[in-house]
Amino acid sequence: MTVWLLGDQLNPDVAPLQSADRVLMIEAHAFGDRGPYHPQKLTLVFSAMRHFRDELRASGHEVTYLRAETFGDALDEYFAANPGDDVVLMDPPSHRAGERLQEMVKSRGGTLTLVPNDLFLTTPEMFDEWATSHGDNDTYRQEHWYRFVRRELDVLMDGDDPVGGEWNYDDENRETPPDGWEPPQPPRFEPDELTEDVREFVRERYDEVWGSDEEFVWPVTRAEAEKALNHFIRVRLCEFGPYQDAMLEGEWALCHSLLSSSLNLGLLHPRDVVAAAESAYEDGAPLNSVEGFIRQIIGWREFVRHVYRRSMPEMGTANQLGQTTSLPEAYYTGETEMNCLSEAVGHVWNHGYAHHIERLMVLSNFALIYGADPHELNEWFHFGFVDAFHWVTTPNVVAMGSFATDVLSSKPYAASANYVNEMSDYCSSCVYAHTKTTGDRACPFNALYWDFLKRNEEVLRGTGRMGLMYSHVDTKDDEEWAAIRDRAVEIREKGARGDL
Template sequence: MTVWLLGDQLHPDATPLRSADHVLLVEAHAFAERRRYHPQKLTLVFSAMRHFRDDLRDRGYDVTYLRAETFGDALEEYFEANPGDDLVGMRSPSHGADEWRRRLVDERGGALTLVENDLFLTSRADFDAWAGVDASDDGESGTAVTDEGTAFRQEDWYRHVRRETGILMDGDDPVGGAWNYDEENRETPPPEWSPPDVPRFEPDGTTRGVQAFVAERYDDHWGDPSGFRWPVTREEALTAVDHFVSVRLSEFGDYQDAMRDGEWALCHSLLSAALNLGLLRPREVVDPAVAAYESGDAPLNSVEGFVRQVIGWREFVRHVYRRAMPELAEANQLGQTASLPPLYWDGETEMRCLSEAVGHVRKRGYAHHIERLMILANFALLYGVDPAELNEWFHLGFVDAYHWVTTPNVVGMGSFGTDVLSSKPYAASANYVDGMSDYCAACPYAKSETTGENACPFNALYWDFLKRHEETLRGTGRMGLMYSHVDRKDDAEWRAIRQRAEDLRTAAAEGEL
């Protein structure tokens, strides 16, 4: 049996491999000329695939590894040598990918059988049964989850998964008596605190070869190709898990929402890229974290917060994406149409928080979840950026980004393009940034001012956003307090706010913010 695995299905024990004697891997190149992916993202994917190839061969598999311009070109070559072959693959979480793969194979005289993707903790059937949606339509036909006004909530799903798996459960109750510890996970580190060292995986000969190829082939791509540090093998990924659990997990919870000038990683796990490549399964990162709590080596608030990210949110967005596509990708309930300002590409802005966050993405292809949601997405939301354009930027820029990852997070959560994931927009002024970071202390803009040339851009844009979208947002869940503040402002204040917001948009569009 020949198993065709994709570049995000690189687990050595993926179910189809258990009965395979031949494995097909395709490294296609032309797609990355159509989209200017971060060079570290391309290095990560191609290097991980080549290491996976070598590992399979060392384990005795017969591997056909084809480097080609397109998948179609590679399959043409494969079926010329193996006419009429039957292939087995795992389903892809990306919308439309499975139909596209079947078509490519069918057109070349082969057959493709797809089995469940076992690199997630929960299956399509699990989610559909929980959600009460029609399992006969698995989402691939484009039936939107909102057809009957349904909006799924992550907290309900998260509790369901914990009950079903027994993770952090004490019988029918959550360990510790609470389902989450968000209130304990909003601390900012004191000035004297230093984050633990970040693990660095030095490129070997294979990775250096990929770096050279990427540098030559994609020399005009956005992002810094140097300083590559991501795990590209199963062994490195497991080492990264051990490092997080033993070194970073204990303080992860307290500071998971914090931002600090000059620090890009804090105590975050940095495991999302390895998970999304398939080098790790969810239980392989969750179980060691739970074990650390049970042995007294990590506090419950840290462990629960991490577990929720993996078995709650990651699983949830994968399924909501599947059920809500293709409408989700184009959702834009607020009708926002502005283009991304140049600062998202060059990082050139006096706003310290944005300069730092964009700089992290440019340098490493990574920023942690609060930087993503409350700095990068929040500013674009207030500015009025088209959700699809912001989604494309995230897709290109992050080493852990795939369409199924970014679309729910960016279009749904960050841009509030739909209420399928959230009942309110994640919009915030400078108060939030100041409360969760030390950025404002080093910023020339005044965090406490709304209007005037020195006022923090977040403030005027925030109030202008609420006013512009009042018809949609007033009365939306948890927005009552914000609109009580809107109602206190008089006409003169609103004129000043609108003028300041207009001036800010002009300055940002001209690269002068």
Template sequence: MTVWLLGDQLHPESHVLDGADRVLLIEATAFAERKPYHPQKLGLVFAAMRHARDALRDAGYEVDYRRAETFGDALDAHFDARPGDDLRLMRPPSHGAAERLRTLVESRGGSVAFVADDRFLCPPEAFDAWQDGEASGTPREGGEAADTFRHEAFYRWMRRREDVLMDGDDPVGGQWNYDESNRETPPADWSPPPVPRFESDDLTRETLDWVTDRFDTWGEATGFAWPVTRAAALDALDHFVEHRLPAFGPYQDAMVDGEFALAHSLLSSSLNLGLLGPGEVIDAAVDAHRRDAAPVESVEGFVRQVLGWREFMRHVYRRTMPDLVESDLLSRSRDLPPLYYDGETEMRCLDAAVGHVYDRGYAHHIERLMVLSNFASLYGADPRELNEWFHFGFVDAYHWVTTPNVLGMGTFATDAFTSKPYVSSGNYVDRMSDHCAGCAYDVDATTGADACPFNALYWDFLDDHEERLRGTGRMGLMYSHLDRKSDAELSAIRERAATVRSRARDGRL
């Protein structure tokens, strides 16, 4: 029996390795030729796999490391060497992946047994029992229908289930969340905590050079500083808890010119590669609070992202695919404007966010949601193209996590788990950042040549989609403001929005 580890299942203590003496790793390249992936994403995946190979060998495993164009090519070679081999594989979260892999193996005379994915804390059967109201024999909290997914109810259930930040049956500190305390903007004299850097060893440098020579990529290859080993990922976790977790809470929604990380953890790539497990990062953060090394506001905000949102996305994706990717509630079809690819724009917020992705394959969650996704939504870009852009551009992006985030939270292409679109005018960016003060556009103006593009696009978006959105969720307040605008004002807004879209389409924004 051989354990087949996929390239994002690299935790050396994963239960799939229990009792194994032989490990198969396949470094397939065909996927990297289908999209213009960020070179740091490809370099991260391939370097992490190669380091995992060496670490497993050092630990005494026999490792069959095969480099091929496709999984099928590598499996041909594997079964030529080991006819009829039985494989054990941790079930991948991407839709249809397990079935495709089973077909590849069985068509070559082998067998494959799938085991649970221990990169998550909530197994599918537990989520399904809770979601469908079967865990206690009564409807789940809130009494909502089983096909309605709501994060807050899930998050509270997970806190109780895993006994995280709990004082008996009550949340530590008396509150389930500290959102109101976690929306501050840093004072002018605040300096972000240090960002860890992981110098590339010879193997990583060799891998990065190979990636840039071998593939057509989008993004900057130099400056790579992501953990590619288990040891480096643990160092990254320790660094976050010691240096940035205390400030993470209050400034997690802030955007500061020239700063890509602020106090964010930068652990998502390590979590999604399996170099770190969710339980250990949650335990480290909670322990910091117990030691009075981090305030509850910061720890709860981080726990919400890992124990709540990450787990929630995995199951919403699992339950809603393939319908999730097949429609858009708002029927948008415009091509993503070229600024997402070349970064050419005078809008400082977009310039910064796209630049962060191009330079590092990373932007934090508010840049993703309220700048990159917000603008694409208001512009009317096809959500599926935006999803593809996120998928190839971010080092932490995988189909199971990018797709629900972009199509649900980011663009409201689906209302499976969101009750309204997360769109805003320039006022939000101004409130949460220092970008607007030095921008070529006037954030206080809605119409006119120098008006912030977000403003006219926002009101035009509400006007254009009124039939679908007016009665949705918490949209009443937004439409009450739209109702106060005169016909002349709306006409000027539509004209300005059309100009913004035209200039964005032509790369002149």
């Protein structure tokens, strides 16, 4: 039996590998021509694949590793040498990817059998049964799923009840670090010779990239990913909880785990990550930190995988607010006087990463109230983040961040400068005034926020959680709305010109 392993299936414990006679891996390059991919993302994927190839060979597997422009080119070469071969592939999570690969193999005279992807903790059948039992197969709410899956997997449970008596400690995870606090340094994994070769290949092969490849610190092997997990558990987890929603000037990592790329490539299995966090709780780690982290894994990562699966292809084109404006130039240049936006875009440029609050409440929130096309924003995330795959970004960016569909959120995550000021120290050194809505130095978040609510009033006013926001909308008179609209227009013009 030949097992085909994709670049996001780099785990030696997956079921198909245990009975494989031969392993097929294809390093396809042309996908990187579809847009300005971050060079660190390209380097990470190709380096992780080549390291995994070498580890499989060292463990006795026969590995056919093909480098080609496309999967089709590589499959032509493979089936010319192995006519009629039967190939097994774990079903990839991106929409119809497995079916497309089956068709490609069939057209070359082979067969491709799709088997369950065991790099997740929950199965499609489990989620589908849960969704049916909750009576609405079109919209999904994460908190209900999270409680269900905690019980099913017996994670942080005390019999039938959650450990500590509460399911969710989110209200203990919104603290601002005290003055003088410094986060621990994130782990660094210096590129070895193989990774340096890949980095040079990426520099030579790709004409159009976005981002810097200078500070490449990501794990490219299972051993490095395990070290990163251990470092997080020992050094960062305890303070992750209270400060997980915080943003600090000059700090790109804070106490976040930085494990998402390793999870999404398969270098770490979520089972091992959750087990390590549970063990830390048993050893005395704070419950709010452990629960908040585990919620990211089993409550959110598993959730968006299934919502994506059930909501595509409609989610891929959804735009219920009809937003079509191009992203501000600042997303591509990083050049803006908005301190928060400059920081967040800079983190992506330098590292291919920004943490979840920067993603949702700065990058997505600003694009949302600016009126940006959700699918351009989705592509921007997909190209720019080292942990981004279509099944990851589409529900997070299109559904949650852009509210282009209400499939997983009952309201848009739209906020004014008040939120950024509350959760960061960005506003204190920004040239824009977070307390002003109109005028030359009024923070762009504010006028855009009110303009967003007014423009989308027909869709949003009746939603269940928007009443308070629209009670404030109703207090503004015509003169104030005229000033808000003028300021919003001015901000969009500045954004398009690149002088925001």
